[in-house]
Amino acid sequence: MAVSYxxxxxxxxxxxxxxxxxxxxxxxAACTILYLESMANxxxxxxxxxxxxxxxxxxxxxxxxxxTGAQKSSDLELIGHSLLDGYCVIRLENHENVYMxxxxxSYGRSxxxxxxxxxxxxxxxxxxxxxxxxxxxxxxxxxxxxxxxRYFTIGTLTNTKVAMVYMxxxxxxNIVMECENRLKSINLTQLYSTGEIDEMLEEHPxxxxxxxxxxxxxxxxxxxxMEGKINILxxxxxxxxxxxxxxxxxxxxxxxxxxxWIIGSxxxxxxxxxxxxxxxxxxxxxxxxxxxxxxxxxxxLYSVKVSLTYVPFPPIVEAIAMQVILELLKEAxxxxxxxxxxxxxxxxxxxxxxxVVEAHLVSxxxxxxxxxxxxxxxAAPLNEFGTSLRxxxxxxxxxxxxxxxxxxxVMMMVIFIHLCKIETLGVPYFAPFGPFHGKDSMKDIFLRxxxxxxxxxxxxxxxxxxxFTQRWKRH
Amino acid sequence: xxxxxxxxxxxxxIIKTQIGIGLLSLPSVIQDSAGGDAWISVLGSGLVIQLLIxxxxxxxxQYPGMNLREMSLLFFGKYAGKAVNFIYYCFFxxxxxxxxxxxVRLIKVWLLPLTPSWVLLxxxxxxxxxxxxxxxxxxxxxxxxxxxxxIILLGISLASLSNETHISNxxxxxxxxxxxxxxxxxxxxxxxxGFEVILYFAAQSKDTPRGLxxxxxxxxxxxxxxxxxxxxxxxxxxxxxxxxxxKEPVLxxxxxxxxQLFDRLDLIFLSIWIIPMSATIVSYLCMAGKSLTKKRxxxxxxxxxxxxxxxxxxxxxxxxxxxDTFSKWMEYGYLVMIAAVPLLMWAMSFLFRSFYKRRxx
Numbered sequence: 057m058a059v060s061y062x063x064x065x066x067x068x069x070x071x072x073x074x075x076x077x078x079x080x081x082x083x084x085a086a087c088t089i090l091y092l093e094s095m096a097n098x099x100x101x102x103x104x105x106x107x108x109x110x111x112x113x114x115x116x117x118x119x120x121x122x123x124t125g126a127q128k129s130s131d132l133e134l135i136g137h138s139l140l141d142g143y144c145v146i147r148l149e150n151h152e153n154v155y156m157x158x159x160x161x162s163y164g165r166s167x168x169x170x171x172x173x174x175x176x177x178x179x180x181x182x183x184x185x186x187x188x189x190x191x192x193x194x195x196x197x198x199x200x201x202x203x204x205x206r207y208f209t210i211g212t213l214t215n216t217k218v219a220m221v222y223m224x225x226x227x228x229x230n231i232v233m234e235c236e237n238r239l240k241s242i243n244l245t246q247l248y249s250t251g252e253i254d255e256m257l258e259e260h261p262x263x264x265x266x267x268x269x270x271x272x273x274x275x276x277x278x279x280x281x282m283e284g285k286i287n288i289l290x291x292x293x294x295x296x297x298x299x300x301x302x303x304x305x306x307x308x309x310x311x312x313x314x315x316x317w318i319i320g321s322x323x324x325x326x327x328x329x330x331x332x333x334x335x336x337x338x339x340x341x342x343x344x345x346x347x348x349x350x351x352x353x354x355x356x357l358y359s360v361k362v363s364l365t366y367v368p369f370p371p372i373v374e375a376i377a378m379q380v381i382l383e384l385l386k387e388a389x390x391x392x393x394x395x396x397x398x399x400x401x402x403x404x405x406x407x408x409x410x411x412v413v414e415a416h417l418v419s420x421x422x423x424x425x426x427x428x429x430x431x432x433x434x435a436a437p438l439n440e441f442g443t444s445l446r447x448x449x450x451x452x453x454x455x456x457x458x459x460x461x462x463x464x465x466v467m468m469m470v471i472f473i474h475l476c477k478i479e480t481l482g483v484p485y486f487a488p489f490g491p492f493h494g495k496d497s498m499k500d501i502f503l504r505x506x507x508x509x510x511x512x513x514x515x516x517x518x519x520x521x522x523x524f525t526q527r528w529k530r531h
Numbered sequence: 532x533x534x535x536x537x538x539x540x541x542x543x544x545i546i547k548t549q550i551g552i553g554l555l556s557l558p559s560v561i562q563d564s565a566g567g568d569a570w571i572s573v574l575g576s577g578l579v580i581q582l583l584i585x586x587x588x589x590x591x592x593q594y595p596g597m598n599l600r601e602m603s604l605l606f607f608g609k610y611a612g613k614a615v616n617f618i619y620y621c622f623f624x625x626x627x628x629x630x631x632x633x634x635v636r637l638i639k640v641w642l643l644p645l646t647p648s649w650v651l652l653x654x655x656x657x658x659x660x661x662x663x664x665x666x667x668x669x670x671x672x673x674x675x676x677x678x679x680x681x682i683i684l685l686g687i688s689l690a691s692l693s694n695e696t697h698i699s700n701x702x703x704x705x706x707x708x709x710x711x712x713x714x715x716x717x718x719x720x721x722x723x724x725g726f727e728v729i730l731y732f733a734a735q736s737k738d739t740p741r742g743l744x745x746x747x748x749x750x751x752x753x754x755x756x757x758x759x760x761x762x763x764x765x766x767x768x769x770x771x772x773x774x775x776x777x778k779e780p781v782l783x784x785x786x787x788x789x790x791q792l793f794d795r796l797d798l799i800f801l802s803i804w805i806i807p808m809s810a811t812i813v814s815y816l817c818m819a820g821k822s823l824t825k826k827r828x829x830x831x832x833x834x835x836x837x838x839x840x841x842x843x844x845x846x847x848x849x850x851x852x853x854x855d856t857f858s859k860w861m862e863y864g865y866l867v868m869i870a871a872v873p874l875l876m877w878a879m880s881f882l883f884r885s886f887y888k889r890r891x892x
Contacts, residue, residue: 347643353794459654461802462642466654469806473662476672486672 059132059154061088061147067136068092074139079106082113086149095142097161105144105157117148126155137215164189170272170294172439178314179275187217187291194221194287197278202226208239211247217291218253226284231481235286235299249293257299260478264444266306267480269298271438275310300481304488304501307331309437312504320504328502330435333428334445335471338379339456339464341425342371347460359421366416372457374418378426379449381408535737538746540671544732544814545725545750546757547674550681551811552633553722554758555779555804558765560722562774565715566707567700570763572715577755579716580726583870584747586877587726591733592740593880599730599873600822605887606876615872619822622868624837626724627815628844629861631655634808635849641782641801648849652842655809660838663816664831667735670817677806681757687800688764691784696767721862723754727869728814731821816841 061076068074077089087109091101105124112120121128126146129135130153135145142160167189170182183190195203202224210218220239222232235257242256250270258267271277272295277287280298288297298305307327312320344351345364352360367374385404389397412418429449436442448471455463478485488501499510508522521529536544561569594602599619604612635651643651662670705712729747736743765780777783785796793799819837824830848854880887 348795348798351793351795351798353789353791356792459646459651460642461798462638462651462654462805465802465805466658466809469658469809470661472676473658473673476669476676477662477665484672486676 059130059135059147061090063132064090064135064139064145067132068139077106079110081117081148082110088147090139090145090147091159092139092142095140095161096144096159097142100159101144105146105159109146121155121157124157126157128153128155130154140215162186162188167193173271173273173276173437175273175309175311175314178310179273181274182272183274183277183289183294183296185292185294187219187289190289190294190296191219191221193274194278194281197274198223198281203281206236210239210242210244210253212243212245214246214248216247218247219289221281221287221289223281223284226282227286228284231300231483232286234481235288239288247290250288250290250295250297253288253290254297257297259480263474263478264448265303265475265478265485266438266440266444267301267478267485269301269305269438270295270440271298272296273310279310279313280305300483301485302483302487303475303485306436306438306441308500308504311437313507317504317506321502324502324504327435327437330432331445333432334436334442335448335452336464336468337429337432338375338425338449339452339467341421342375342453343456343460343464345371346457360419363413363419363421367419368416369418370457371422372453374422375426375453376450378412378418378422379429379446382426382430383446534666534668534735536667536671536732536735538736538738538742540668540675541729541732541736541738541743542746542750542753543674543678544667544671545728545747546754547677547807547810548725548728548814549723549750549754549811550757550807551725552630552637552808553724554761555637555781557719557722557758558762558769558780559774559777561715561718561762562766562771564707564718565712566771567702567766568705568707568712569715569766570701570759571705572712573719573755573759573762575712575716576719576723577751577759579720580723580751580755581748583873584726584729584751585744586873587729587733588740588744588747590873590877590880591729592743593884595740596734598732598734598821600825601734602730602876603872605890606879616822619868620819620837622864623815623819623822624840624844625861625864627812627819627837627841628848629854629857630808630812630815631841631845632848632854634812635845637779637801637808638805641779642798649842649846652845652849655812656838656842656845658809659812659816660834663813663820663834663838666827667732667817670813674810677810680803680806684800684803685757685760687785687796687803688761688781690788690796691764691768694768694784694787696764697770698767700770701763701766719758721865723758724865724869725811725814726751726754728818730873731818812841 065074071092073092073094075091075093079087079089081087089101089106108120108124120126127138129138135154135156138156139145142158143156144159146155146157148155164184164186167181167184169180173182181193183193191205200223204222204224206220208218208220209215218239220235238257239253242253244252244256247253254268254270255261260267269280277296277298280301281287285301286299288299290297307324309323312323345360349357349361364371369377381404385400385408389400389404392400409423413420413423430446433442433445433449436445452464452467452471455467457463459466475486476484499505504510519530521527521531557573558569561572565572590602591597594605597605600616603615603619606612607615631652634655635648638651639646639648662673726747733743733747736746738746761781765774765784768784769777769780774780782797782801785800788794788796790796816834816837820830820834824833848857851857
């Protein structure tokens, strides 16, 4: 029994954008064409479906269906979903099955550089909201038969398409299988963005550290694919989720590889220092002024103490107040149009910064310390990681206010033990520490050694030498 | 529960357990008996430990995959073996409690004179248990990361050479005579304890016997040289009179240094030293857990329980004025537990080898 128009109409809740066009085919058979006018492209339907249909002799209708790649079905649910995907449904009188032909409309923004992850040199391509465009962007860069895509549909109401991409021989099959199982068992009614997938997949919800990497940069996503990691793309979301991720990935930037290795390594080291500073600088300052002022030589101690003399609060209150003000300024400036956010910058930086010191509410040194900390946390190439660091700064500050240096050491121990404890999809978060994979994996962590050093198959051919002092010299 | 570790991880597990609170006061302790030759004493004690390690190695490689708990069950039978394991458990808890007490004393003297001991103990043990409940691989991972700090500590200690140094303090070599040097070695031995982790952790390393002896010997000589270096810089940095008066010469050595940006390197050194000191306690909590349990959940419960015991014990010990008699007893205990019992086992396995092999199958 064929599915009737009325059934389909009811299935789609009598929505008024469901259009039905009746045609009489050359052999006088009746035919109805159904589509959602919001999802389907009318031009495609008109010129590539209706017109050829009218010209096709009736006995060739199967051939027409095969040529247009039509699917046949009599399942109401499947028909309904294909309509929702922008398909056009052809219903022939006296036919058991209906034909479904893709005629989807797509409006998308053009590919441009992501705002949040800008780089100086290199590719300026970013992902967009359309899943197929994003897949194109990935495949365009890896033209390999090992590039593998698996589709999932998640969200019982939204029916969002999700793609899991990995390199067949590079990715660990156990990790791929685990990730696939987790994706399959996700049960959500709605799915809008990669953030929700991320939260469903992660293993340590209590951890302050992000356990997957969100990126809008195509070159970054591709480089992780080549390391054997998995990319997860969600239709309608311009970010790609990279799994399983390690701590040190958050300190790598595509810029490192686009400039010479000395420059790349230099910035790696700067970022590592920024990690330590962002977590511990305010805490160290608090510990010094409240417990161990003997650590400072008299010259510096004098200027620090002078600026503290008229401040009525303990250092921890100062620090927390300043951190909160900083977060307020940042949060307020993010969403404002840029001319207004400049005003915020002036009000925040100049007015609050100087006035707060002149009113003796906060000391000079504290402003310097908090400013440095904020800058250090912004030095993390991925914004969300910097925020995690600033959040971690708070417990460290409390520990310092209660126990001085001892508190900081204990807090740092807790943070590093935590980093050593967590694993994502069976991969230690703090790799390559832990199960050492040998010396090679350390070549791209604290320093970025040249490509010919860090990649095994980048060796020069036979007669040439390969070392820091002698390159391209013949043996 | 039996998660394997690599050679390198075993190395870090050993050195991080050995390097701990003992080092800070070591130079003045051995200087009392060995004088200017204290650094030779350290090397001598490394040699003794090497011999002991050979025995451990024979045991571990003859019964691969078995830790001390399983070995004692094998050698002493079901009931006596359990009793021996229980004694080991108590021993490890007491050692951890003793180490905690010294640790807290040091913190109170140098950093936080007014904070009550139990608060510090609670913090130390909470962190210790937080790490010790995890599997050995995670513990080793943390030790490995924390070992980067050893480089920083060495760097800081090198700065002390900018003080006035008197190389004449250690000359002429061998002036104090063999007997005194040996006596110094004996004292050093107790500061270098911690290599007994081999008996528990080597079982989990997937290693050939040849690789195992290389790893553990390498760890031993690393620690010995590390200690010898610190003793050496203290010997040339202080006169003998001064050295016998200060309690923590390693810290005092750094105290006088001053730089443009910061003074009191000793406080910075000590703040970093907190991490190796805590690592020692984590290792003992791990061993306490492993000495009685095999299953993961039981092990975790045991670590929690031992942590509480250590807290109670250390709180009691830190109320006592003097620990001298206690530490005397500890030293005898050490000799029995880490030298006598393994030696006995080794002798038994040597004599009745086929009997135990049969029992194993």
